[in-house]
Amino acid sequence: MNAIPQPRVKRKSYDNKKAFWGFIYVLPWLLGFIFFFLIPLLNSLRFSLSSVEANSKGIQVHYIGFSNYWHALTVDTSFNRTLTESILNMVINVPLIVVFSLFLAVLLNQKFFGRTAARAIFFLPVILASGIIMSLESTSLVQAINDQNAGGKVVSGLGSLELANMMVQAGVSDSIVDYLLSAVDRIYQIVSQSGVQILIFLAGIQSISPQLYEASKIEGATGYESFWKITFPMVSPLILVNVVYTIIDSFSANKMTDLIRDTGFKSFHFGLSSAMAWLYFLAVAFILLISTFIISRKVFYYD
Structure with a gap:
């Protein structure tokens, strides 16, 4: 009998x-x-293509095509300038934040006394930047701190001028000097926006097999060579993640978002505000697409 x-x-x-x-x-x-x-x-998207009016009859929406987009790009005096400033700030801040985060993650991965406290200190700005703490900006304490920081800009400017003179005398090009000076002036902003990136890099570094480092030591590799041959390639996927995260984070709250909010909820130009938001979204999406395409070609995935 055959089996089924x-x-x-x-x-x-x-x-x-x-x-x-x-x-x-x-x-x-x-x-x-x-x-x-x-x-x-x-x-x-519908509001950006329409004229939006709020009256006693409710919200009246009338289709007007791309007039709001044309008004934002050619008539409004603040949109193009604010958008350009936001993109320039992103171009300057993102490389600095990613490099600083990777450098701090490598240091915090070392074994030393108080390592846990040091990690908590560098993540503290993320907590202080939360909505509850940011809502205290109008209080006298935070205002006094801001006033004190504003008064210290004169001293910081003098220090930056001396640093610039030293680098120029050493033969450093003017473009590099300007970039480094902008990094010095943005040090608080860089530190305050690096907490999440440091944790991501730190988790990636800790996931690297210690056997790779042991084998490199047996072969006589220095710490510098181990970083560039092992650590950097292994965390390269996280560099892509942190670049994308930092770009989005830098665009989420700045003068451009303030302009969009004020245009809609203070000037009550909801159609124009929606058009500004979509233009801003397209600019951010284009920058993310270019950045991801360039960096992903250099990413090393370990199987």
Whole structure:
């Protein structure tokens, strides 16, 4: 009597399992986007192509085409200038923040007394930048601190001038001098925006197998060579992650977002404000696309 053949169970490959669990991982964000952000996003696009008026009859929306976009680019005197300043600040800050975060993560990964406290100190600016702390800006204590910092800009300017003279006399080019001076002037901003990046780099460095470093020591590699041959390639995927995160973070709260909010909720030009927001979104998306394309070609993935 012939045995009944059993149906063959098709097992999922490793790539299919990765794709499945990756989808499960992003599912909460996807559901949140569909139910909470998709409709406001479409309404914003609709408002950007319309004239929005609020009166006793409610909100009146009249389609006017790309007039709001044209007004933002050619008529409004603040949009182009503010957008250019935001992009320039991003170009300066992002490399400094990523390099500073990687440097601090390498140092904080070393074994020394008080390492846990040092890690907490560098993550403290992330906590202080939360909404509750930022809401205290109007209090007398925070205002006094800001006034004291403003008074110290004169001393900082003198120090930067001396540093510039030293570098010029040493033969450093003017463009490099200007960039380094801007980094010195932005040191507080760089430190305050590096907490999350430091944690990401630190987690990546700790995931590197110690056997790689042991093998490099046996071969006679120095610490400098171990960093460039082992640490840097292994954390290169996290460099891409931190660059994307830092670009988005630098664009999330600046003069451009203030201009968009004031245009909509102070001047009550909701159509123009929506058009500014979409132009700003397209600029950020283009910068992210270019940055991701360039960096991803140099990323090393260890299998």
